[in-house]
Amino acid sequence: MTRATLFALPPGVDFAAELVRGLIDRYRDRPPEELARLRLYLNAGRMKRRVQEEFDAQGALLLPRIGLVTDLGRAPVPGLAPAIPGLRRRLELAQLVEQFVERLPGFEAGADVFGLSDSLARLMAEMQTEGVSVTALEGLNVDETHAEHWRASLEFIRIVGRFFEDSAELDAEARQRRVIEALVANWSVAPPRDPILIAGSTGSRGATRQIMEAAARLANGAVVLPGFDFEMPPEVWNSLDFSEIPLEDHPQYRFLALCRSLGLQPAEVQRWTEAPVPCAARNRVTSLALRPAPVTDQWMSEGQGLGDLRSAMRDVSLVEAASPRQEALSIALIMRNALEQGRKVALISPDRMLTRRVSVALDRWGIRPDDSAGEPLHQTAPGRLLRHVAQAMGRRPTLETLLILLKHPLVATGSTMRGDHLRLTRELELTLRRKGCAFPDADAVRNWAARDPSERELWAEWITTFLAEIEPDLALGLAGFVARLLRIVEGLAAGPGGSAGASELWLEEGGAEARLVMEGLSREAGAAGDIARPDHAELVARLLQAGTVRHGRMTHPQAAIWGTLEARTQDADLVILGGLNEGVWPSAPEPDPWLSRRMRLESGLLLPERQIGLAAHDFEQAIAAPEVVLTRARRDDEAETVPSRWLNRLLNLIGGLPGQNGDKALEEMRTRGAQWIALAERLDVPAKSTQPEPRPSPRPPPEVRPRELPVTAIKTLIRDPYAIYAQRILRLRKLDPVRPAPDARLRGQALHLIVEKFIRTRPEDETPEAAQARLLALADEVLEAEVPFPGARRLWRARVAAMARGFVQGEAERSAAGTPVIIEQKGSVSLQNVAFVLTAKPDRIDLLEDGSIHIYDYKSGQLPTDKQVLSYDKQLLLEAAIAERGGFEMIGPRHTSAMTYVGLSRDAKVRQISVKEETIAQVWEKLGKLIAAYLSADQGYTARRAMLKSDDISDYDHLSRFGEWDLSEPGGEDKA
Template sequence: MVVDPGAHIFALPPGVDFPRELVAGLIERFADRPPEAMARVRLYLNSGRMRRRVREYFLESGARYLPQLLLISDLGADPLAGLPMPVPSLRRKLELTRLVEELTRRLPEFEAGSSHFALAESLASLMAEMQSEGVHPERLDRLDIAETHARHWQQSLAFIRIIARYFETDGELDAEARQRLVVETLAQTWRDAPSADPVIVAGSTGSRGATALFMRLVAHLPEGLVVLPGFDRDMTDKAWNSLDSSLFPIEDHPQYRFLALLRGLDLTPTSVQDWRAIAAPDPARNRLVSLALRPAPVTDQWREEGGSLGDLETACTGLSLITARDPREEALAIALALREATERQVQAALITPDRLLARRVAAALDRWGIVPDDSAGQPLQQTAPGRLLRHVAQIGGQQLPIAELMILLKHPLSATGAGGEARGRHLRNTRELELYLRRNGPAFPDADALADWAAKSPEERGIWAEWLAGILSQIVAPLPDHLPTRVEAHLALCEAIAAGPGGDPAASELWREAGGREALRLMSDLREQAEHAGDVSAADYADLINRHLQGGMVRQTLTAHPLIAIWGTLEARAQGAELVICGGLNEGSWPEAPAPDPWLSRQMRLESGLLLPERQIGLSAHDFQQAVAAPQVILSRAGRDAEAQTIPSRWLNRLLNLIKGLPEQNGAAALKAMEARGQRWIDLAQELERPKITLTPAPRPSPKPPVEDRPRELPVTAIQTLIRDPYAIYARRILRLRPLDPLRPEPDPLLRGQVLHEIVETFVKTHVEGETLDAARTRLLAITQEVLEAKIPWPSTQRIWFARIHGIAEKFCRDEEGRRVKGTPAVIEKKGSIPLQKVNFTLSAKPDRIDILEDGSAEIFDYKTGEPPGDAEVLAFNKQMLLEAAMVSRGAFEQIGPRDVSAMTYIRLGGDGETRTMGQTIKVKDREETPEDSWAKLEELIARYLRPSQGFTARRAMQKARDVSDYDQLSRFGEWDITDTPPKEGSA
């Protein structure tokens, strides 16, 4: 082994297969030693994937002893004497949540809107960072921010000083504190007695304080070695020196961490030796990328060194550039490139930090039956157990609306504890219950509604309804703000849902498969640590479950394709793929935007010695430099996302700008060739998406059903629909199609009208002779309160609609007193009908109210919850009042017989409670119309629609182009528009 301290640092260039070359170099160095010497080596690696690949390459190299393959993170679990094992991180977060809750209670303006658990997580990360970086509370005490920082940071720092002291004095160690302490203990031990066995650290950049300390410690050992990944040999001394600014270190550069490590060892970049004499896959491209990634303040080096890059077409031969229109096109183009790699038997990998893009690519590959080896796996939150746990946590302690109930019942894990046949009955009952509730309500189902449904069913559904009623009772049951109680109730409820009626929770699918086992592990951890939390409300508990499950990942259980992989950026260091696709190269994605720190400002972090946000960007830059150095590389981005245009990644921008800025080196031609190679995949994606057949858009429908099937009776309110949208009459009255009631019932205008009409009807019918104005107003408000409580399940809506009536109560009662003086209500919500004389047709109506006046004539009233129609609307299509007047004059209502109509009045149940009275004749400019005129036009209209040649045209004369019909989907509106002429021929 080496003996020169300056020779303990080795490196491999970007683009090489780091684990393969690491193993090869290690075998070379131990070739002249006994076989058992390799078994004494302790090889510390940076990730589990790196360890797996190192083990694979050792096994491929033949029969031999393997070194001890360890992870640097395992140091924290090293059972050194005298050091207790670390405290579970969840316990620490729950303890911090209590402190954060007290802080926000005393300072409500501090990070208003953030959840307590989210703040506790960020605070736990800060404490872990302080422990890993060796930043003691005294460093915080020396910060003077009284005049230079906002009050928020002053409050935050005062709080952190208290918390940091608590961490220092607490006898129980966190994982990061124990890791640092283990390294410091090793330093003291090895100072007195250096390790006799070889110790090697490989694959790490030393980005965390404890890791960097351990690497420096190993580098000083006589038998210690450090092997750096992706070390840039093309950096000049001037470039290295530019990274260490006197004001702010340029930590966002990919090589900065190596410089910091070497400075800590009193070494220079020239002291780093090659681990093996092996060249990068494309040295010319490495030189190009190295120059492109120089720090922004020294980009003048582009001019100085650009001429030495040579022909850029050669350097860019292995590069392709995909600039897709949107993420969907990008994912499909990437999937096509990966599919071709399988045909060519080429090892290929997509490297991206964008998990949504990774899922899109995996979904696109599924059409060809290709399952990629996804290193990240599936987030537990998106698995069936994770979704059920989150949903049940969110709905706890509240009445369940229909939609939320259906989500619960249709979940793939519901009622799986009694076998497949029971699951089938469960789904059938769920479907029937959904249709019943959507038609009949209530908006918030309860045990009584379930019992009514079960009683009306021809099948035996009582047991199932009783089981569901028990589930609902558990959901709405109030729970104390005690986390252990909430956890137990939550788990019991989830198991009852999964078991089903008469089922066994242990036999259900809830805790089975990889997702179920991971969910059970996390929930068991929460159950064990729940006693360390304070009071937790229902909303806080839902947030806690959501964030706690974010820590779970479920690995792919299906057999993955051996050639296709999807990696995160960290795996770029362990890569060994011939084709690498760097996907999602947009700002905010790669690099990801640093998460905002609610506790310390950037200046405070710098002065206290903590990590700066640029450090994470620098690590991402190093991962990019590694990935882009592969033999074949596709750089991919989407020009826009779901919201706006995107900005190319800063590294992609620099690379392209450098290439374009060197025309003497054929930069323009090189860039054009890169784009052409990328455009091939975009063209293939567009071709794949192009429909193989062309469908002719549907024409504007105007069906002509047989005359005998056409309606012979309509209510007066449907005449407006017949004028505006005849197709709706055809669909509803002839095809007998009804729009399905919404899955999420809402207090819509229809319900508001029904409820307010019922209030006024009850008020008029319960009139008290000689009642004072105050008494009438009190009675109206009492009726309003009673009806709203009975008909409206939404408390907020009850208050809003009560306020609407309260605002007009006095005026309405005063106007009602005046109406009582002029006449007497004779018809209140009573149906009447009368046949037309010229055609076989009956018109019906159910007026809100008809009063008989002192002179024997009638006045028709219509209650409106919105703005009453104007005269122009009445003349054009709103014929209800005119036709009702014509019906009254013809004796359509038995209670009053034939009467002359002297007035027609609209009463608005809202706004200012205004009224609008129309006379016998409606006039607008040179047009006028009486009830008799409307009656004659009605007869003509009905006669026309009883002719075989007359079609029921869709959206014939809608009032507004944006108006929506219940039957727009049936008529395929959108394939045609209102300017299209309906076909002359048609049938039902």
Template sequence: MSVFAVPIGVDFPEALVAGLVERMADQPPEAMARVQLYLNSGRMLRRVREVFLSEGARYLPHLRLVSDLGQDPLAGLPLAVSGLRRKLELAQLVEQLTRAIPAFEAGSSHIQLAESLSSLIAEMQSEGVHPDDLETIEMSENYAEHWRRSLEFIKIVARYFEGDAGLDAEARQRLVVEEIARSWAHTPPEDPVIVAGSTGSRGATAAFMRAVCGLEDGMVVLPGFDRDMTDLAWNSLFSGKFPIEDHPQYRFRGLLDSLGLTPGDVRDWTGAVPNAAARNKLVSLALRPAPVTDQWRIEGRDLGDLRQACAGLSLIEARDPRHEALSIALRMREGLETGRSVALITPDRLLARRVTAALDRWGIIPDDSAGQPLQLTAPGRLLRHVADLRGAALTIADLLVLLKHPLCATGAGSDARGQHLRLTRDLELALRRDGPAFPSAESLSVWAAKKPEDRATWSSWVAEMIQGFETPEKQPLLASIETHLDLTERLAAGPGGSAEVSELWREEGGREALRLMSELRREAGYGGEMTPFAYAELVKLQLQGGMARSGRSAHPRVAIWGTLEARASNADLIICGGLNEGSWPEAPAPDPWLNRQMRLEVGLLLPERQIGLSAHDFQQAMGAGEVVLSRARRDAEAETIPSRWLNRITNLLQGLPEQGGDVALAEMRTRGTHWLSLADQLETPQITLAPAPRPSPRPPRAHRPKNISVTAVQTLIRDPYAIYAKRILKLFPLDPMRPAPDPLLRGKILHEIVETFTKTRPESETIEAARERLLSITDTVLERDVAWPSTRRIWRARIARIAGRFCEDEATRLTEGTPTVIEEKVTVPLQNVDFSVTAKPDRIDLLSDGQARIFDYKSGGLPSEAEIIAFNKQMLLEAAMVERGAFADIGVRRVAGMTYVRLGGGGESPDVKGVSKDRTETPDEAWARLAGLVARYQSQTQGYTARRAMQKTADRSDYDLLARFGEWDTTDEPEPEDLT
């Protein structure tokens, strides 16, 4: 048998070509063209072709991918059915399971479960495991009921293993391999057949490699074979209850065992020498299986001077992912400037995007092998947005996400797109100011009526879009797809535009999105009916399988690769980024169908298999001439855990001080710290700005306000800067993008309910009738003005809780007086000052003795007497205005009392006395104090100080950002500034 290997640290494609050329040297030139060379990946195939072409004019072998075997048109084997079709079929079965057993894998959608079940079936077919083999699993009493149910369900999918069910890609791959093996047994090929670059990690691939080894001219060339592993280490891979599948050399041991070979039987493909043989020994020892790590100290003595082994290693331990990305980018830039080729190897796509963004500041475009995930491209985002929003009422934010998307309204030219953006901005301001929270065709019609000549056509188009998002609770998959694509194309076309002219399906991302959506439409007949939520999950899953390559020209000497491409790497400088647990290696995906013991019994792969493959990729990357190991000590959520492989290497180095391991590790960190410090310098602002002082602007008297409402007096006392910003600068806080049922809306609604209740009171009414009328008014107002069903219920319950007490107190109030002033706005001038005060009291009753009583409805907490005297002057000032005859309906009246009516809590109605333990204040005194306060602010020397006397340090103002609060604090003295 001919099993060869290329050691770690040798350029595999170059060594492969060199060895093949050497073996064919005594053959005629055309003999090379008859060689069948099967490779493991598309990148490996391209690299091998490039190396052949660099050797000069010659015949090339027949280059193929192992994964393409399943597409061979063998007689008697139908083509494989689409993987998407199989997932759609399985989704219907899983939906029935989750409906029958709601607790089964709670939190996962049936689309996600169908995806994992599809992966399990593919693995069973690749490994040659039939559902009948599941009968051999012994269900221990210790197994949870979940595993019993999942096993019974898996047996239902046995029909997908039958011939009349259609072949999956994995099943056809294995059948093709078996047919090829049978064919070769009778008629072996006359020319060499070589499998190179594969580890045999999948059952069908391993079976093909075994078939090739059985040929007289068949050869298998293994990548990254560890020649430093001892027999004890090799044997320990299968020594325990579970095989150690997370070891980088595990797959080789399994393949060799199936061939009846030992690691010593594997021959070198060429005589190529590794780049860093001493480092290879260090890494091999560090990654030894757990049963033999006790050999570290014994075998560690043979490693020699570890400073030499680690001479080409650097260790970057950044404080956060941004810091890590910038340090990597700087290291890559330095490599380019010194004439070397550089490659970042990482499975962390977010880190890859961060590094790409950092390189962009110097105009460096890396060759990213993965490209951009389709779901993050403009077409992918628009398709996801539309799918997510179908079947739900569009909020203001949802609508603006669609209208502001860069592909929206691109089907009628740039002028139409500019007009669209202008109208979108106008609509946004209107909606954020006046609502409604859920825009409708009616609200758009009202908005368009203000400028019909400009807005009518466009608003009609938007209204049609909004109505298009209404969808049945459940409908056939094909109908969902058609509606989804129609909505997306109409959004891209814009009013009067064309989807064909729009930018939706252009560029690489658009073409790939159209291909995937067309595939989904083609297989829709197998998907049954779906809810909008399930359909959105399906669209996300479908788009996740697509990538879009950038159209920009990449730098020829800088690349970003996934971990698999470490086998085909040829860069001078390799950077292994994202070396944290959960990133590299990635955590194994949980299997909701079979646990580890069940997998082992039936002959399936353990979850650690993927970790072992990643470990092998890491081990090969470590064999490069110069390597940078990089990780972030913290991510967005918490402290991170170093990758298990990085941990092993650092622990081994620290444990071998006699060989200089601790010094070598310190030097690695020093080399990494250099790039971290450069990143800090790059991020340090070149211009330092002094903190802003606490503002106290003094605008000209002519520009100062001439009136104030009684409710704003509190703001003038506590935060005068807010009055300056709002009344003088005319700056108003933007309403939220996503309106919520906040306290402001609650107060408005409750006030309207009580106002309506008071104004519509009949001549005579029982307390029970009053209560029923109050609740009826509540239902009407809530239904009309509150868009959130859950909020309507909560607020109705709030009114219902106090309705009885409120109606009883109201009956008592009506025996004492008559409501005469309700929500009436009046203005009263101050004496000796060019200034007026405005008030709009909730209610003023004229009592039977000729006096007046003021009522103020409170939807929140009630202010204390001390707060009323200090700054909450509304009731005292309204009383002063009543006594000055401000209200025509009652004239000049003495105020007998002031009462708060709480529309919440227990519905209590306490009187306001204006008396605290420290002070007493009458309405006349409050009026005089207001006049003095206003007089001070009419003086040019008085500034509008920011946060002059906030009640609590934690209180926030709408204008804190404008005042640059945080650069100063409330202990700083204000710095007045005269304005012109």
């Protein structure tokens, strides 16, 4: 048998350049057509482009036939049908998963059908790639060693075994395996006459490793491995598979497995070229740091031979930023500086959020890096519109949903009314938000349009057509769902009186890719069967999320953003390894709902450590670049972060070798990184320190100041005068939120209306049981009419039921003591010394037998204390003062003998306010002084003058720029 031939290149060298150089050297003295006979298989499309570029740089040559290993699965083979679309197989699996979940609802509770079917599809693809059949799972002793969950999942996997039968339609992975097996079998009988070279792959997948092993055994075949550690001692290689569970998380493990299967020792792997690495000393440090955990005691013994670590880490900087934003700014500054020096720079990171932040930061200088990942399809404008509409279908449209769709940049682009559309959308928004319409329907839109039908009617009819299309239809299958989705989306893009063909929906790269995805879904929708409609929107979102858009815009030729796989193709002068935190690099393994770790090991499937080992290999290659910057954020948006295990090991090794100047090397690495952090801070925050702004206290002219206020506004005037200024003078009102919610204000309004109707309709001689029944009936009526939120209606109805007995009993006592004469009726009185009117609208005033009155105020929230009533919450005291001065025409001047707060809570708590003539007189006198002061030109309306709590929120905090001034300041000199 021919001795297998394995070549490799060490970490840090330009793999593509050295691969081409090695080929040129080997074919230099041969006829030109010899190189053209070579079949060269590479691991990725970017590697293929790099290799072609390197061949182009060599001048006129007959090039080898270059392809990808993954292309083998698409090659035509007699008797082997083309692979079926992956989406069809996913939909077929989704049908089975839905039935399985219905039978076992506790299996992965909370997971959607398509999420489980996708994970099952990945498992099947892995089984086919690794050559593991369903029968291999039969020998697992599930009943004794595994939980009931795994037993159920294993039974289900056996059910889908029909997809592994010879007669089953082949998906891409199964066909790839079949093609490779047929090719290997053919090579064993009739070896190819043309040379075969496979380069750039680590052999981490079963089918790929199978073709690599076959090529290495050919007399005219060979394999070139990337990032092979030629310096690692034999005993360390042997330790990788010494234990029962192999150490697959080591970066060199898959090379050892390949060597073992070929009957080779790692020492027999030959160097493809003798190209020197950028820093051999640094490579030795990294290799030692990444040793398997069981042999890390070698740090102390072998660490002494690493030499001066300051020299080894001379070209490595460490950026430990305070936040992800600071990390991104630091990286952007490093990249810009490298570009200004004419150097090629690349950021390598699996953290897509970090890379997007860096791209945004670079954009301020007009730098657009070449991002290998492109833009996620679901974040493009067409992708977002498709997702929004899919999520809205089958649900009652909310105000937020309607506005999101109407304001989308692609909506109405097929109409000449795009400008009018934006204006009318704004007008409709203001109307709906002022009226607090949580779930706008066609009637709400038509009522709004009726105010100006000449301009609004056509536009409103277009909206009502869209709203009718979105109505629920639970009987809609996937094919019907997709057809309706596209009809709605194209109708929105067309706009009123426009056409979808004239819109921008399917234009540019994002639109073209989104259209391909939706056309593919339309073709394969029949394979979904009767999958429940609620899962359809999730399927659309998943398909769009899996798509990537590569824009044809010009990018900077010297700036790149790569994923970790591209570390093998590096040719940059400066490499930045970003996001070096645990859970990011390496990423946390995805949980497998179908097989446990032990089941995977016993059946021969990949362990989670395999993916970690691949990421470790990418790290080992990336850190071997000529100059390297390692970056991480010490804290993310939620908590403190943990450094990546590889960064942690590297820093611990260096810092633990003071005899080799490791402590100084580490200090210098951090010092170099701190310079970029300091620049990022200066870029993010102005260097000049700014003094706090003066506390707003505007002083408008007396003639524009309010001459009438309700008693409820007096509390605001005392606590937050600026709110009175903004509301009564500037005429600014807070809009209802875009996403209306059942808040305390709505609850209070509903409860007050229930109480008002209860008091007004109270019959004589009503029994307590009848009163409670009437209260609950009124609650049902009011909540149904006033509260559009089903959940809130149930909760608040339960609150009314809980307080019904105590409230009815209290109302009976109150009615026995007096007769309600004023219920939500307005009264007013003028002040004597100033031109000012005080108004009030009491919840209830009862006339007592002695001719005096009892004032009640119903509170849905917390009842105020006596001290708060005397100082701030003076509503009842001021209502008593108005009543004494005849401000309520129905009762004339009356003496107030009692004031009571009635709580609308479970315990129906009440609080009596002590009434004294001198107290009411003092409050009235203080009110006159307060109003006189605020009618003076010298008195300012100070922001947040005496808030109950420092974290209380005012509707006008944004207008007063709260946070830019100090609460301890008395108030500025604003004259506006």
